[in-house]
Structures are given as C-alpha cells and as structure tokens.
Amino acid sequence: SQQGEEDPQALSIQEGENATMNCSYKTSINNLQWYRQNSGRGLVHLILIRSNEREKHSGRLRVTLDTSKKSSSLLITASRAADTASYFCATDALHNNNDMRFGAGTRLTVKP
Amino acid sequence: DGGITQSPKYLFRKEGQNVTLSCEQNLNHDAMYWYRQDPGQGLRLIYYSQIVNDFQKGDIAEGYSVSREKKESFPLTVTSAQKNPTAFYLCASSIFGGSLYNEQFFGPGTRLTVL
Numbered sequence: 001s002q003q004g005e006e007d008p009q010a011l012s013i014q015e016g017e018n019a020t021m022n023c024s025y026k027t028s029i030n031n032l033q034w035y036r037q038n039s040g041r042g043l044v045h046l047i048l049i050r051s052n053e054r055e056k057h058s059g060r061l062r063v064t065l066d067t068s069k070k071s072s073s074l075l076i077t078a079s080r081a082a083d084t085a086s087y088f089c090a091t092d093a094l095h096n097n098n099d100m101r102f103g104a105g106t107r108l109t110v111k112p
Numbered sequence: 113d114g115g116i117t118q119s120p121k122y123l124f125r126k127e128g129q130n131v132t133l134s135c136e137q138n139l140n141h142d143a144m145y146w147y148r149q150d151p152g153q154g155l156r157l158i159y160y161s162q163i164v165n166d167f168q169k170g171d172i173a174e175g176y177s178v179s180r181e182k183k184e185s186f187p188l189t190v191t192s193a194q195k196n197p198t199a200f201y202l203c204a205s206s207i208f209g210g211s212l213y214n215e216q217f218f219g220p221g222t223r224l225t226v227l
Contacts, residue, residue, distance in 0.1 A: 030214075031214065033215065033216075035216075035218075040200075040221070040223075041220060041221065042202055042204075042218030042219050042220045042221050043155075043202065043204075043216075043218040044218070045215045045216065045217070048215055088154060088155070090216075092214060099157075099160070099168075100145075100157070100214065100216065101157065101171075102147070102154045102155040102156075103154050104152075104153055104154035105153075105154050107152075
C-alpha cells in the first residue's frame with residue numbers, strides 16, 4: 001500500500017505566486033523525499049529531509065517536516081510556467097531505507 | 113556520462129505474450145527498483161534489489177519477474193499472468209548503505225501497451 005498521500009490532487013496558480021503541496025504518511029520514517037515528474041518522463045529528485053530535520057531549503061523550494069503529525073509540505077516560491085509538473089512525496093520504511101513508497105502526487109499547473 | 117537507461121521507450125505486446133523491459137545503470141549503484149505508474153496515479157513498487165542475485169517483492173509483484181545477475185542490469189519481465197499490464201514502467205537506482213543515501217535516480221520510462 002502507498003505510504004504518502006499528497007494534497008491537493010491538483011493545483012493551478014498564476015506565474016509569480018507561491019505553490020504549497022502537502023504530504024501525509026502513516027508510519028515512522030527515516031527520510032522523506034520530494035520528486036518532480038514532467039508528463040511522460042521519469043522522476044527527478046528535488047530534496048530529501050531527514051526525520052530529525054524540520055525544515056530544508058533548496059533554491060526556490062522549501063520543505064518542512066512535522067513527524068508528530070506525520071506530514072510534510074513543499075513550498076515553491078515565485079512560481080514559473082516551467083514548474084508545471086507533478087510532484088510526489090516518497091517515504092522509506094524505518095526498517096529498510098531502500099523500501100520506498102510514493103504518493104499519488106499533486107499536479108501543479110502554473111499559468112503564464 | 114553517468115545515468116540510468118531504459119529500453120525500449122514504447123513497447124507493444126499481444127495478449128498472452130511475455131515481454132522483457134531493459135534497465136541499465138552505470139552509476140555504480142547497489143540498489144535498483146521497478147515501479148508501475150498508471151495514468152494520473154502515483155508509483156507502485158513492483159520489485160527491488162539491494163544487491164546482485166537478491167531481490168524482494170514490492171506491493172504488486174504478481175505477474176512480474178526480475179533477475180539481478182549483474183550490478184548494472186535489472187530487467188523486468190511482464191508475464192502473461194499479469195492481467196492488466198498496460199502502463200508506464202519506471203526503473204530507478206540508488207546507493208545502498210544508509211538512510212542518508214537513498215535518493216533514487218530514475219530512467220526515462222517504458223510505455224507498455226497490450227493490444
């Protein structure tokens with residue numbers, strides 16, 4: 001069964017606005033990762049946050065992790081049309097960090 | 113030029129036929145994975161392998177088989193027992209060895225269509 005669940009399923013914003021996507025998971029983890037997928041392509045790793053970290057930044061990306069609520073958020077600031085893609089969170093299993101599960105994703109559309 | 117490759121990009125199969133999807137990586141990664149993605153859905157894990165000659169079933173292994181005879185290669189066979197094989201198949205690899213290093217690198221995918 002899938003571990004992570006993203007919310008919302010779809011998000012449409014104007015260029016320049018911020019986009020926030022959320023991920024909830026069910027069991028304890030070592031790490032949580034966010035990936036991006038352009039239509040019909042493979043996934044590209046964006047950022048990894050460890051279970052003992054609360055916030056991480058990478059360029060226009062900001063990820064938070066709340067292990068008490070078993071949730072994470074991905075914020076993309078000053079969005080661009082090129083950010084249009086699906087975004088997935090992935091969590092590993094506490095007993096096996098190579099056993100990863102992906103959520104169904106959030107489909108982000110950034111209108112120019 | 114390091115990376116992970118999948119072939120073919122598009123594959124058509126008649127019902128009742130087995131078909132093998134190729135996945136090769138030259139990243140010297142220990143772990144490799146196969147996922148299935150259906151339209152508008154997330155990824156579901158089929159099989160993964162942490163080391164050569166060893167692999168574990170994921171959530172939807174029925175109707176699929178894999179082998180890991182070489183570190184660089186992890187082919188997936190979709191058998192006739194898989195009732196609904198039309199999907200997008202993604203292969204990935206990662207360094208094995210600790211929770212700091214399990215970022216996965218993905219291939220471009222193979223789109224399988226059963227006619």
